[in-house]
Amino acid sequence: MALSKNHTKTPTMSEQAAAAIPSALRTLEAxxxxxxxxxxxxxxxxxxxxxxxxxxxxxxxxxxxxxxxxxxxxxxxxxxxxxxxxxxxxxxxxxxxxxxxxxxxxxxxxxxxxxxxxxxxxxxxxxxxxxxxxxxxxxxxxxxxxxxxxxxxxxxxxxxxxxxxxxxxxxxxxxxxxxxxxxxxxxxxxxxxxxxTPGDFSVLHPGGKLGAMLKYARDLMHTGEAIPLKPLGTRMSDALVEMSAKGFGCVGIIDSNGQIAGIVTDGDLRRNMRSDLMTATVDEVMTRNPKTISPNLLAGQALELLNSSKITALLVAEGKKPLGIVHLHDLLRAGVA
CATH class of the missing domain: 3.40.50.10490 (Glucose-6-phosphate isomerase like protein; domain 1)
Structure with missing residues (x-):
């Protein structure tokens, strides 16, 4: 039977090859x-x-x-x-x-x-x-x-x-x-x-993975009409249309002053699955005070936050004013990960 592509065969060593390991250890010790x-x-x-x-x-x-x-x-x-x-x-x-x-x-x-x-x-x-x-x-x-x-x-x-x-x-x-x-x-x-600082390093090292990690959130974020946003009081059916249209798997919720009040994510939908979900308002479903990042945050740090929080997108804000959104895929395309 042929071995599958993922099958890994344990390599064998000759006595001569095995003797290389003590040699390597002596080198490292010296x-x-x-x-x-x-x-x-x-x-x-x-x-x-x-x-x-x-x-x-x-x-x-x-x-x-x-x-x-x-x-x-x-x-x-x-x-x-x-x-x-x-x-x-x-x-x-x-x-x-x-x-x-x-x-x-x-x-x-x-x-x-x-x-x-x-x-x-x-x-x-x-x-x-x-x-x-x-x-x-x-x-x-x-x-x-x-x-x-x-x-x-x-x-x-x-x-x-x-x-x-x-x-x-x-x-x-x-x-x-x-x-x-x-x-x-x-x-x-x-x-x-x-x-x-890391910012100084980024000026001198713009290329490769290190250069990508030293880009700022402002360099990678989507802005303007691309940001998925809806006001408080929006019906969930409308919020879902916004989520689907923008393709980030979330929608930011803003108050009457245009400041971030919450966020509705795919996880919020699963946690609130019920027969009247589409007629409910975002106020009932959203996560309040969501994680946001500064436009001056390094891309490498944004990636760490996404991974540690087990989320795929972050709103970029100045205070609570939304400026953009960064998705995990943006970081991948930039070569950060």
């Missing part, structure tokens, strides 16, 4: 120990240098230039992207390319964060000389406080020594993760000190 050592160092001498680096970046007139090569360079590119997306203007300059014209990207108002585990890469020499010549603040991220890079820097973020996850202690693994973690720590500390 890398976790590196991050733990980094956290301990931040509570000691590294913490003072970390704070000094934050002050330098915050007070800079220009941008944060991150440089490195090899695995440090790859980590540097990621850190630069994190800084830039969280409110700290930053970009990456490859340490080798810097000597072939890319030094021109760096101005006297900038700050350089140079990343090198050994601190002795010869490609850094021209960059160090350039920083000294134009009095550009230089921060080193390295594991050797006596290295050429560390001694040339205005501030040296000296990471604690840690064994690589590689069994030969050669392939940059633990060291790369520690650099990444410290870079993220710098970016988040700057984000928090600036009071960087």
């Amino acid at each position: 890398e976790a120990s590196g991050v733990t050592a980094l956290a301990t160092a931040l509570q000691s001498d590294l913490g003072v240098r970390f704070a000094a680096t934050i002050d330098l970046i915050q007070n800079a007139k220009g941008r944060l230039i991150i440089t490195g090569l090899g695995k440090s360079g790859h980590i540097g590119r990621k850190i630069a992207a994190t800084f830039a997306s969280t409110g700290t203007p930053a970009f990456f300059v490859h340490a080798s390319e810097a000597s072939h014209g890319d030094l021109g990207m760096i101005t006297a108002d900038d700050i350089i964060l140079a990343m090198s585990w050994s601190g002795e890469q010869p490609e850094m020499k021209n960059l160090i000389n350039y920083a000294k010549r134009f009095k550009i603040a230089l921060v080193a991220m390295t594991s050797d406080s006596t290295s050429t890079l560390a001694t040339a820097a205005d501030v040296s973020l000296t990471l604690p020594k840690a064994r690589e996850a590689c069994p030969h202690n050669l392939a940059p693994t633990t060291s790369s993760l520690m650099m990444l973690a410290l870079g993220d720590a710098l970016a988040i500390a700057l984000l928090e000190s600036r009071g960087f």
Whole structure:
């Protein structure tokens, strides 16, 4: 008999494949120990240098230039992207390319964060000389406080020594993760000190699912004649026509001042099912003081509210004045979920 499409067969492992799991656990344990050592160092001498680096970046007139090569360079590119997306203007300059014209990207108002585990890469020499010549603040991220890079820097973020996850202690693994973690720590500390908000993030990250979640309710809501509304005293038969015509599964009920007094939903219909339902008024059936959201609520937060309340639509209001309506399907189409 053929297996159905949804049938999931439990995979089998060879002895060789099974041995990969202990290897993976050793890797994670080694890398976790590196991050733990980094956290301990931040509570000691590294913490003072970390704070000094934050002050330098915050007070800079220009941008944060991150440089490195090899695995440090790859980590540097990621850190630069994190800084830039969280409110700290930053970009990456490859340490080798810097000597072939890319030094021109760096101005006297900038700050350089140079990343090198050994601190002795010869490609850094021209960059160090350039920083000294134009009095550009230089921060080193390295594991050797006596290295050429560390001694040339205005501030040296000296990471604690840690064994690589590689069994030969050669392939940059633990060291790369520690650099990444410290870079993220710098970016988040700057984000928090600036009071960087989700709204600020949305300006810098309009694309993808994150961008969709950071849209506002006002960007997605239906307005004007599309809002299902009826006044108090309306017969349920008329309210049902409005619900069906607008297609949101609900109708907002407004008072004589045009303010939201209640809402009639599919659930209210089921709870009030009786022979005279169509001749009853909305006043008898509606849910009073319904949940509404501000037009400035983020789409991601609106989705959380819909899910937690187990409803499919929310009226958008300023105070109690209806401005629009947002349906779960609007959020889905926008890519929020």
